[in-house]
Amino acid sequence: MDDHTDQTRKPRADAVRNRERVLEAAKLVFNAGGPEASLEAVAKRAGVGIGTLYRHFPTREDLFEAVYRREVEQLSEFAEQLKNAKDPVDALRRWLWSGVEFVATKKGMVAALALAVQSGSELHAFSFERLTKAVGSLLDRAVAAGAMRADISPEDLLRAFFGMCYMHDQPGWQSSVLRMLDVFVDGLRVQPVAKAKTRTNTRTAKPAKAAVKRKR
Amino acid sequence: MDDHTDQTRKPRADAVRNRERVLEAAKLVFNAGGPEASLEAVAKRAGVGIGTLYRHFPTREDLFEAVYRREVEQLSEFAEQLKNAKDPVDALRRWLWSGVEFVATKKGMVAALALAVQSGSELHAFSFERLTKAVGSLLDRAVAAGAMRADISPEDLLRAFFGMCYMHDQPGWQSSVLRMLDVFVDGLRVQPVAKAKTRTNTRTAKPAKAAVKRKR
DNA sequence: TGTTAAGCGGAGGGTGCCTCCGTATCTTCG
DNA sequence: CGAAGATACGGAGGCACCCTCCGCTTAACA
Numbered sequence: 001m002d003d004h005t006d007q008t009r010k011p012r013a014d015a016v017r018n019r020e021r022v023l024e025a026a027k028l029v030f031n032a033g034g035p036e037a038s039l040e041a042v043a044k045r046a047g048v049g050i051g052t053l054y055r056h057f058p059t060r061e062d063l064f065e066a067v068y069r070r071e072v073e074q075l076s077e078f079a080e081q082l083k084n085a086k087d088p089v090d091a092l093r094r095w096l097w098s099g100v101e102f103v104a105t106k107k108g109m110v111a112a113l114a115l116a117v118q119s120g121s122e123l124h125a126f127s128f129e130r131l132t133k134a135v136g137s138l139l140d141r142a143v144a145a146g147a148m149r150a151d152i153s154p155e156d157l158l159r160a161f162f163g164m165c166y167m168h169d170q171p172g173w174q175s176s177v178l179r180m181l182d183v184f185v186d187g188l189r190v191q192p193v194a195k196a197k198t199r200t201n202t203r204t205a206k207p208a209k210a211a212v213k214r215k216r
Numbered sequence: 217m218d219d220h221t222d223q224t225r226k227p228r229a230d231a232v233r234n235r236e237r238v239l240e241a242a243k244l245v246f247n248a249g250g251p252e253a254s255l256e257a258v259a260k261r262a263g264v265g266i267g268t269l270y271r272h273f274p275t276r277e278d279l280f281e282a283v284y285r286r287e288v289e290q291l292s293e294f295a296e297q298l299k300n301a302k303d304p305v306d307a308l309r310r311w312l313w314s315g316v317e318f319v320a321t322k323k324g325m326v327a328a329l330a331l332a333v334q335s336g337s338e339l340h341a342f343s344f345e346r347l348t349k350a351v352g353s354l355l356d357r358a359v360a361a362g363a364m365r366a367d368i369s370p371e372d373l374l375r376a377f378f379g380m381c382y383m384h385d386q387p388g389w390q391s392s393v394l395r396m397l398d399v400f401v402d403g404l405r406v407q408p409v410a411k412a413k414t415r416t417n418t419r420t421a422k423p424a425k426a427a428v429k430r431k432r
Numbered sequence: 433t434g435t436t437a438a439g440c441g442g443a444g445g446g447t448g449c450c451t452c453c454g455t456a457t458c459t460t461c462g
Numbered sequence: 463c464g465a466a467g468a469t470a471c472g473g474a475g476g477c478a479c480c481c482t483c484c485g486c487t488t489a490a491c492a
Contacts, residue, residue: 230439264440
């Protein structure tokens with residue numbers, strides 16, 4: 001409370017170093033083995049004791065948050081850029097697409113963000129808020145332009161998005177999710193204006209059924 | 217194959233009884249504590265040894281499958297009934313709504329079905345196939361009537377559906393999911409035909425934002 | 433009632449979570 | 463530079479859960 005002195009010691013060098021090591025290791029381990037991966041494995045890989053890991057990141061979510069902070073940032077920035085796009089609805093769609101891309105690259109990211117979105121605890125509020133704001137601005141613009149229904153919140157949208165991504169481990173999930181997102185964005189439009197089914201083809205839309213056919 | 221004798225002993229009474237007990241206990245435990253609940257807790261509650269539980273249900277998924285078999289059946293039957301509905305698109309929407317209802321009641325059911333849908337292993341193929349067929353028939357009818365785009369597979373739809381449900385633990389999730397489903401079904405239409413935004417109001421659509429507001 | 437296979441149950445080995453605290457190391461200050 | 467004290471380290475240990483394995487029990491059948 002009475003921090004009158006404010007004489008904050010310089011943080012210890014080893015502490016800083018270890019934090020970084022853990023982060024590095026966690027990124028590797030999560031991206032490879034998914035978000036269920038053992039934290040002890042992370043610690044071992046980082047060459048630190050399990051206690052050290054827990055001191056820096058008291059919960060698994062804290063670690064997620066830290067690991068994927070950069071990615072979230074990027075995604076949010078991309079939303080910023082898209083604010084200048086012509087068609088606000090299309091901007092939203094493109095943002096969602098890039099979200100799929102991210103998820104595809106970072107295996108652990110979905111679950112990490114899913115957790116953030118799901119549990120709603122303030123611990124990992126950062127990602128959630130950042131993304132909410134990002135998608136919110138896109139939504140607002142589209143709504144303001146009268147192109148999109150107004151009764152959908154950014155939270156709704158994010159949850160739906162991650163929900164869809166969450167369901168997919170199997171091969172071919174990407175095209176499936178992209179298709180679903182197309183449908184979804186279509187549903188968001190307020191003015192069907194000739195309901196361009198053309199769009200469906202812009203992205204090498206598979207013959208649907210075939211794209212999903214179970215492999216065996 | 218060469219079941220020439222066919223002299224199958226009557227199954228032991230205690231085995232049958234125990235299986236039932238485990239099922240009963242599992243239903244309680246899963247519905248209350250979610251699908252992560254300890255199997256040992258289930259066994260204890262059922263008054264059987266852990267070994268007995270595992271003999272009857274070698275994997276957690278097997279247990280899920282057995283526990284929620286009835287629910288899946290009901291849901292599928294409801295789809296049958298809806299085949300007689302006037303508007304095939306509306307039929308689909310109503311089916312999805314009832315799905316939400318199910319999920320709301322059975323806390324463990326989402327994750328159970330999600331698993332079934334997700335992992336795609338043949339162990340719990342039952343639920344997945346049953347539901348796929350159910351939703352498939354609804355889809356087909358709508359497509360045949362020219363009311364719905366044809367490039368969406370039942371699997372896609374199911375995964376999207378469960379994905380949306382999966383994301384929701386927090387209060388107010390139901391209205392959110394219902395809203396998202398509305399959007400989704402709208403997106404599925406092929407003919408906007410006056411794009412009834414009336415529907416949005418049929419179910420006391422909250423002011424969106426408010427419905428999602430975090431509680432603290 | 434005896435034989436026998438089906439079924440039972442829980443001990444035990446393994447993994448992972450998280451805490452706690454004695455020890456080591458870094459920063460600061462004289 | 464050296465001492466003092468703050469800060470961080472690491473891993474042992476307690477707990478919970480997973481799942482297997484096998485000696486014992488018990489129901490079905492003759």
